[in-house]
Amino acid sequence: MNVWKSLSQNQENNADRSILALFDDPDRFKAFSAQCGDFLLDYSKTNMDAEAKSLLLDLAKSAGVDATRNAMFDGQAINQTEDRAVLHTALRNLSGRPVTVDGRDVMPEVLETLQAMKTFAIRLRNAELTSASGAPFTDVVNIGIGGSDLGPVMANVALAPYHDGPKVHFVSNVDGADINDTLKGLDPTTTLLIIASKTFTTIETMTNAETGKKWLLQAVPEDQIGDHLAALSTAQDKTAAFGIPSDHVFGFADWVGGRYSVWGPIGLSVMLAIGPEDFTAFLQGAEEMDTHFREAPLEDNLPVLLALVGIWHNNICGYNTRAVLPYDQRLLRLPAYLQQLDMESNGKGVDMEGNPLPRHSGPIVWGEPGTNGQHAFYQLIHQGTRVVPCEFLVARRGHESELAHQHRLLLANCLAQSEALMVGRSMDAARELMREQGFEGAELEKQAAHRVFPGNRPSVTMMYNILDPKTLGKIIALYEHRVFVEGVIWGINSFDQWGVELGKVLATRMLPLIEGEATSEDKDGSTRGLLATL
Numbered sequence: 001m002n003v004w005k006s007l008s009q010n011q012e013n014n015a016d017r018s019i020l021a022l023f024d025d026p027d028r029f030k031a032f033s034a035q036c037g038d039f040l041l042d043y044s045k046t047n048m049d050a051e052a053k054s055l056l057l058d059l060a061k062s063a064g065v066d067a068t069r070n071a072m073f074d075g076q077a078i079n080q081t082e083d084r085a086v087l088h089t090a091l092r093n094l095s096g097r098p099v100t101v102d103g104r105d106v107m108p109e110v111l112e113t114l115q116a117m118k119t120f121a122i123r124l125r126n127a128e129l130t131s132a133s134g135a136p137f138t139d140v141v142n143i144g145i146g147g148s149d150l151g152p153v154m155a156n157v158a159l160a161p162y163h164d165g166p167k168v169h170f171v172s173n174v175d176g177a178d179i180n181d182t183l184k185g186l187d188p189t190t191t192l193l194i195i196a197s198k199t200f201t202t203i204e205t206m207t208n209a210e211t212g213k214k215w216l217l218q219a220v221p222e223d224q225i226g227d228h229l230a231a232l233s234t235a236q237d238k239t240a241a242f243g244i245p246s247d248h249v250f251g252f253a254d255w256v257g258g259r260y261s262v263w264g265p266i267g268l269s270v271m272l273a274i275g276p277e278d279f280t281a282f283l284q285g286a287e288e289m290d291t292h293f294r295e296a297p298l299e300d301n302l303p304v305l306l307a308l309v310g311i312w313h314n315n316i317c318g319y320n321t322r323a324v325l326p327y328d329q330r331l332l333r334l335p336a337y338l339q340q341l342d343m344e345s346n347g348k349g350v351d352m353e354g355n356p357l358p359r360h361s362g363p364i365v366w367g368e369p370g371t372n373g374q375h376a377f378y379q380l381i382h383q384g385t386r387v388v389p390c391e392f393l394v395a396r397r398g399h400e401s402e403l404a405h406q407h408r409l410l411l412a413n414c415l416a417q418s419e420a421l422m423v424g425r426s427m428d429a430a431r432e433l434m435r436e437q438g439f440e441g442a443e444l445e446k447q448a449a450h451r452v453f454p455g456n457r458p459s460v461t462m463m464y465n466i467l468d469p470k471t472l473g474k475i476i477a478l479y480e481h482r483v484f485v486e487g488v489i490w491g492i493n494s495f496d497q498w499g500v501e502l503g504k505v506l507a508t509r510m511l512p513l514i515e516g517e518a519t520s521e522d523k524d525g526s527t528r529g530l531l532a533t534l
């Protein structure tokens with residue numbers, strides 16, 4: 001029987017399996033958790049049993065996860081629709097181990113660029129590299145969108161305790177409100193604008209870059225404007241045309257995907273905020289996870305296991321979303337970051353050969369930090385008609401040692417939520433509760449029904465010592481490889497994003513209609529109707 005069928009069979013045979021009952025096995029936690037250093041992945045609170053786990057591992061083996069992973073790390077062009085290697089891992093290959101693309105070792109150039117970023121960051125942070133007036137830069141604005149924004153924003157918020165450089169801001173949306181509100185409080189004479197765009201053609205970024213440049217020109221002489229600009233891009237001809245001096249341009253190759261780019265030049269704003277040393281620790285954390293992913297056997301391999309949990313919930317149990325719930329306020333932007341990483345990578349409908357997929361690909365990823373979410377959408381997670389697998393992340397300790405009691409409360413809430421999801425509350429327990437409150441008869445029955453928690457709802461918990469740069473690097477690399485493994489199992493290309501193209505093309509054609517320079521005759525009735533109201 002094929003493995004997919006065996007997995008479905010396992011699930012059908014155990015449709016009423018109780019997650020809690022799986023803990024009758026005293027070794028359940030040990031067998032269904034794995035570690036990479038202090039980072040622990042607990043997937044014991046899922047309804048996966050030993051047979052299902054073993055079948056899932058067979059699935060990973062038969063899909064060739066090992067071989068494709070090696071092909072990725074070795075620089076083969078696994079992004080087939082763009083004929084590109086996929087080498088974000090080279091950006092954190094601090095060992096300098098040779099990585100060849102088309103017969104050429106790319107590592108000398110990668111390390112040289114990293115060194116150039118460090119030199120730039122040190123000089124700016126030490127006020128050796130100054131604004132046109134000679135004053136130190138107080139503020140840095142990263143103008144970018146998608147992968148040229150979400151990664152640096154997420155890391156910047158996550159690493160707030162390590163900020164000791166200029167204040168870093170982010171502008172992404174083409175909505176003028178974004179740049180207007182960001183620049184409003186800033187002084188152009190002490191602000192550096194970083195234009196972050198892999199292609200240097202993205203309409204939102206280039207429009208905001210022009211607006212930003214005009215804002216600078218109000219206070220900075222035109223011939224010195226270059227002092228206030230930097231660029232992060234693969235398109236160095238375009239950065240020069242924009243007026244950015246070559247020593248303020250940090251390039252990278254096309255084998256770094258946008259949503260995988262925070263590790264290189266796109267991370268410059270993070271490096272400016274936290275300093276090169278902490279940025280290097282961020283890379284080291286990712287490098288550690290890379291080594292673990294390459295070397296740990298599949299059954300102990302965190303990215304593989306997290307991917308298999310995802311496949312189990314999505315394809316076998318039929319749960320179509322997953323909630324990322326960091327009990328770590330500084331991971332506020334992690335869900336948004338993972339939405340791009342996961343949904344842009346694995347939101348695909350055809351396999352490598354272009355054939356329609358026989359089963360669902362990537363799930364809907366969403367989330368918010370706890371405990372805030374508890375007072376918002378957890379109602380649905382606990383009592384709604386849909387099952388939402390949850391992914392909790394929590395540190396063993398916080399940075400605020402003087403507020404350790406608050407951290408204990410945070411931990412208590414995190415652990416209580418996964419317990420509540422699994423254990424639930426039976427009708428009998430709810431009746432008892434209502435009886436204690438003086439209800440009886442039909443009213444007791446009615447009130448009790450509202451207080452039942454079905455339970456048996458799955459979650460995974462990831463625990464780490466503290467959210468430092470190294471741990472953040474590990475978390476992000478873990479999720480990158482998880483997305484990769486899931487993609488390999490579905491047989492899709494996780495590294496292109498053709499699904500974003502059509503909207504871009506239509507927006508370009510729509511603009512003249514909005515500006516009244518073209519007629520809307522060939523548009524559908526809804527679009528015509530909407531245009532008519534402008």
Ligand SMILES: O=P(O)(O)OC[C@H]1O[C@](O)(CO)[C@@H](O)[C@@H]1O
Nearest residue numbers: 146147148197198199202258500
């Ligand atoms: O860095 P760029 O080239 O401006 O692209 C920004 C983003 O746009 C996308 O291409 C999707 O629209 C993302 O994949 C990418 O991260």
